[in-house]
Amino acid sequence: MTERSLDELGPVDYLVVEFPAGASNFTGEMAAELLALVDAGTIRVIDILILTKDEGGAVEAMELSDVGELGELQALEAELAELLAAEDVDHLAAAMEPGSTAGVLIWENLWAAPFAAAARRSGGQLIATGRIPIQAIIASIEADEAPATEGD
Amino acid sequence: MPLRPARAGRVGVIGAPVAKTAVVAKAVTPGPAPVAKTAVVAAAVTPGRRRRI
Numbered sequence: 744m745t746e747r748s749l750d751e752l753g754p755v756d757y758l759v760v761e762f763p764a765g766a767s768n769f770t771g772e773m774a775a776e777l778l779a780l781v782d783a784g785t786i787r788v789i790d791i792l793i794l795t796k797d798e799g800g801a802v803e804a805m806e807l808s809d810v811g812e813l814g815e816l817q818a819l820e821a822e823l824a825e826l827l828a829a830e831d832v833d834h835l836a837a838a839m840e841p842g843s844t845a846g847v848l849i850w851e852n853l854w855a856a857p858f859a860a861a862a863r864r865s866g867g868q869l870i871a872t873g874r875i876p877i878q879a880i881i882a883s884i885e886a887d888e889a890p891a892t893e894g895d
Numbered sequence: 896m897p898l899r900p901a902r903a904g905r906v907g908v909i910g911a912p913v914a915k916t917a918v919v920a921k922a923v924t925p926g927p928a929p930v931a932k933t934a935v936v937a938a939a940v941t942p943g944r945r946r947r948i
Binding site (some may be wrong): 757759792804805806825826827828829830831832833834835837838876878 | 916
């Protein structure tokens, strides 16, 4: 990891992608898309874990390097910062269904770093951030259109 | 397989149990077809749409 000041750090996000039992279909497409984002300088991958939850609810965590042949992800694996702690595993696995496998991805939004740094240099402070669910957007636009169609 | 030793004893960054996010594909199943929903969302985020306040 290259030394960078905190002032230059972009927002860091995480996601947990669950693969229900028998539903996974790994073709390499996910790895290719992830690497494309890294190569484009859009994100920097900070950490990856693979979680499994058995039918009894017991959770096991694996490092990416434990998966086996990584192919093009090998170079990415060598750069992981291993931010997640052991105590994070149960918190992340709370959303998983029994019998499933999940990938956890932690990444820095490099694309946002210059803007965030500029905002801070301008005296701004981030006071709120979040994601708007697609469902909320659907509800908004449908409510917006409802009065127009009711009279038709 | 166990996690790397460096992860043990470290302070976590997630903080609390993660709640399951609503799955969009399931959320849009009732009502109009998903394709129509997709078009609606695309229209909602298209530049030029103006809010009414």
